[in-house]
Amino acid sequence: MNPETLQSLLEAVAAGKMSPSTAVEELKYLGFEPVGDFARIDRHRALRTGFPETIWGPGKTPEQIADIILSMREHHPVVMATRITTEVFAEIEDRVHGLYYYPTARICSTAIASATAKYPGKIGILCAGTADLPVAEEAAIVAELSGFEVKRYWDVGVAGIHRLLASWRAIAEADVLIVVAGMEGALPSVVAGLANAPTIAVPTSIGYGASFNGLAPLLTMLNSCAAGVGVVNIDNGYGAAILAGQILRTAQRVTEKDSPSD
DSSP: OOOHHHHHHEEEHHHHSHHHHHHHHHHHHOEEEEETTTTEETTTTTHHOOSSSSEOOTSSHHHHOOOOOHHTTTTTTTTEEEEOHHHHHHHHHHEEEEEEEEETTTEEEOOOOOOSOSSSEEEEEEEESGGGGHHHHHHHHHHHHHEEEEEEEEOOOOOGHHHHHHTHHHHTTOOEEEEEEOOTHHHHHHHHHHSOOOOEEEEOSSSSSGGGGGGGHHHHHTTTOOOOSSEETTTTTHHHHHHHHHHHHHHHHHHHHSSSOO
């Protein structure tokens, strides 16, 4: 952060020329810090967005990921890194102690994914097949680390639709649904046709040759005849979790605005 800019902000607040709330809004867009010669850490992203800091793992060395985590965790209660293999995590753990690792989700974090929710609302996550679990678990762990309650429903694909229907009463209690599927990607359409909640579809790269590494389910989901389906990128469980969280937090803000004041 530029010290002169920060000084002028503090002086404006002290002089009564700027309210503290306005200063907070200004601070949201000021701070970043270099880490070595390979990264610039955005100190205020969590302040702006309300979500934990996240590191994309692929393409970075374990040493770079470790250095970024060490820098971030001084300022953020939750820092996570995605798409981290077991081998890479072992190298990171040698340099950063006290990390938690979720092998199916391929996520390491400075905090443990808690079942205790920080925000109201429930996210239901449906996984079509066992092979889709890494993407579904990525969504689940990210949502839990972000402070949301998650309910998991695994292996409920349309090849045996009775498995979905057997759990439907519980699924219908969710406020937002994330539906993860590969192959032909039909499950989100079925779910959205039954659900009274926003449905976020996540295509996975699971399938035989003509699935084109997830392109076929992506197109199926984009062409869903059921209304209320939003689609994220192939294998993007992280993006689905953040979108679900944004929906729930927006609903909370609207409710608070509409509530009568004391």
